[in-house]
Amino acid sequence: MRLSTVILPIHRWADGQKIWRRAEDLGFHAAYTYDHLSWRTFRDGPWFGAVPTLTAAATATRRMRLGTLVTSPNFRHPVTLAKELISLDDVSGGRVTLGIGAGGIGFDATALGQEAWTPRERADRFGEFVPLLDRLLTEDAVSHRGAYYSADEARNIPGCVQRPRLPFAVAANGPRGLKLAARHGQAWVTTGDPKVNGTGTPDQSVEAIRGQLGKLGKACAEIGRDVADLDKILLHGFTPDRNRPLDSVDAFVDFAGRHRDLGFTEIAIHWPIPDSDFAADQAVFERIATEAATQLR
Numbered sequence: 001m002r003l004s005t006v007i008l009p010i011h012r013w014a015d016g017q018k019i020w021r022r023a024e025d026l027g028f029h030a031a032y033t034y035d036h037l038s039w040r041t042f043r044d045g046p047w048f049g050a051v052p053t054l055t056a057a058a059t060a061t062r063r064m065r066l067g068t069l070v071t072s073p074n075f076r077h078p079v080t081l082a083k084e085l086i087s088l089d090d091v092s093g094g095r096v097t098l099g100i101g102a103g104g105i106g107f108d109a110t111a112l113g114q115e116a117w118t119p120r121e122r123a124d125r126f127g128e129f130v131p132l133l134d135r136l137l138t139e140d141a142v143s144h145r146g147a148y149y150s151a152d153e154a155r156n157i158p159g160c161v162q163r164p165r166l167p168f169a170v171a172a173n174g175p176r177g178l179k180l181a182a183r184h185g186q187a188w189v190t191t192g193d194p195k196v197n198g199t200g201t202p203d204q205s206v207e208a209i210r211g212q213l214g215k216l217g218k219a220c221a222e223i224g225r226d227v228a229d230l231d232k233i234l235l236h237g238f239t240p241d242r243n244r245p246l247d248s249v250d251a252f253v254d255f256a257g258r259h260r261d262l263g264f265t266e267i268a269i270h271w272p273i274p275d276s277d278f279a280a281d282q283a284v285f286e287r288i289a290t291e292a293a294t295q296l297r
Contacts, residue, residue: 003256009050017056033068102122185230234264253295
């Protein structure tokens, strides 16, 4: 099992670059960031763009993979996003993973002046967004006329460093999203079952996630794909345990081991942020990064 981290884009780069470098020094497999315009309790504080932050991180690191958890259609267009991703993949030397999801009802949903989309509208847009982005990242020139997105001979030469394109980690819970993960994803991402995360128990969460994995397996089987071909990524911090697994190395190893046994290949933990939902002891966090990762391997 691989251990990764999520560094929220809340730091001016003079300070932020030290965190990204430290993450690499600690041996994290990947460091991700959120791709939002603002987010929850951080709305009225500093919040920087994901792609510029990752570009800067690409120049400050050498080995660690980089990515978004997650990008969504809420304020993105496939044509412009593809150009940015190809550029980022080039700057990083082929170390980028695109975490991508349908989006939600947060601040991004109305930031461009539109009404928030319904769950059905988000699913419809996501269902067009992902296949078009796939084409844009693998073909030199793409034309497309869709219900929501269009491209007119969009050029993306020379393409990604990673071939045939950089990997997609698709965040999905519903049947349509899981089908997209099965068809286009190199990985699947979950934060757990939203119905259980709020009021359920850790054991109920594990069983709910087991059910999600079963549905992913069914979606893969329907197109003749082996579900084992997909990496499974758990974004930690939202299951009923919340941040308790970060209280000690033993607590984290127990938490991660239970999810490894379900079939997860990677867990991403948030870099500690004092006085927030992601508060944690920095010294314990760094011990988890080194000691727990070794135990889990």
